[in-house]
Amino acid sequence: MTTAPDYEQMLRGADLRVTRPRVAVLNAVHALPHADTDAIIGAVRTEEGDVSHQAVYDVLRALTAAGLVRRIQPSGSVARYESRVGDNHHHVVCRSCGAIADVDCAIGEAPCLSASDDNGFVIDEAEVIYWGTCPDCSTARP
Amino acid sequence: MTTAPDYEQMLRGADLRVTRPRVAVLNAVHALPHADTDAIIGAVRTEEGDVSHQAVYDVLRALTAAGLVRRIQPSGSVARYESRVGDNHHHVVCRSCGAIADVDCAIGEAPCLSASDDNGFVIDEAEVIYWGTCPDCSTARP
DNA sequence: GTCAGATCTTGAATCATTCCAGAAAAGGAG
DNA sequence: CTCCTTTTCTGGAATGATTCAAGATCTGAC
Structure with a gap:
């Protein structure tokens, strides 16, 4: 990996x-991009021994x-977590297998899009999800 | 309301x-924009008498x-349904109270945005969710 | 070293959604 | 209009992610 992030420093x-x-959860999220809570719990336990699922939920929320x-x-999916923050990138999701990939935002700062009519809302972020079919699923069933 | 849609015709x-x-579910979805399943079940039962929640789930899926x-x-919300289809509009969601409003898409046809890098995915739709604070919540806690 | 408050453990509860098997109803054919 | 096939609806139980609660433990500051 690139320079190992100093998780302790990040927390402080x-x-x-x-x-x-x-620290274990931070490590897991960095190691497993777009992992769901269950995968993170598994990774944390592999590295750290017994940790209650409750603790992982709490930590992820914090x-x-x-x-x-x-x-x-994404609709129809459980919660997933990623370590890329601050660059307001977007995601492309496979309708078939649920795979997720990152898509850089052309602007890079939130909100990268402005609404045609904001209905009086104060908008601070525009989240974009591209829906489609991933390479694997496209090949498997053309 | 505008010209009452002919739900029977739509189904056929x-x-x-x-x-x-x-018909009752279609009617409820048209009457209650962005309603969740529970609200739809309630509206259907008011109009139609006993209908199992299972039937409503089945109908909504169909x-x-x-x-x-x-x-x-939207993240953290239960499934919601709306009757506006085919115009690929987007939504603005209040972080505070969960209120949802429609936002017209400047393009109008899916996908209205193209990804900077599609990662090999075949993209057919770009879903945009604007996150912010609705007028009511902005006023209540400035 | 001590202490207050934040954090973790254990175990149960909640809630949206789905699965299942059988009963009922819709649509087409005769 | 009546029968038959298939889809749809009912009722009840199950699933699974997430949350709630109470007490034990640990962190960071004094």
Whole structure:
């Protein structure tokens, strides 16, 4: 991998206490892009031994609130988490197998799009999900 | 309302059998924009008497597959349904209260956006969700 | 080292959604 | 109009992600 992020430093920077479960979850989210909660729990337990699923849920919520991870949840999918934050990129999701890939945003800063009519809402982010078919599924069933 | 849609005609046009629950669900979705399943079940029962929740779930899935209604599900929300289909419009969602409003798409046809890098995916739709604060919540807590 | 408060553990509860098997109804043919 | 086949609806139970609750443990600051 690239320069290993200093997870402890990241936590302190976000005013979060440094605990083993938190470091393990941060590590898992960085190692498994777009992983769901279950996969993260598995990775954390492999690395750290017993950790309650509840702790993982709590940690993920805290990290999301602190902006250290980003939560995404395409329709029909469970919650997934990724470590790329701050660059307002988007996602392409496979309708067939649910695979997710990153798509860079041309603008890079939120909100990258402006609404034609904001209905009086104060908009701070435009989230784009591209729906389609991934290469594997396209090949399997042309 | 505008000219009352002929729900029976719509169902036949989509090669779906015409049943009381289906007409009632179509009616409810048109009457309650962005309603969740529970609200639709309530509206259907008010109008039609006892209808099992299972029937409503089945009908909503059939109508969605037929393209008569559109299913939307912003992160952290339950499934919601709307009757505007075919114009590829988008939505603005309030982070505070969950309110949803429609936003017309400047292009109008899917996919209205093209990805900077499609990762090999065949993309057929670009779904945009604007996140922000609705007028009510903005006023309540400035 | 001590302490208050944040965080983790364990175990149960909630809630949207789905699965199942049988009963009922719709649409087409005779 | 009546019968038959297929789809659809009913009723009840199951699933699975996520959350709630109470008490034990750990972190960071003094």
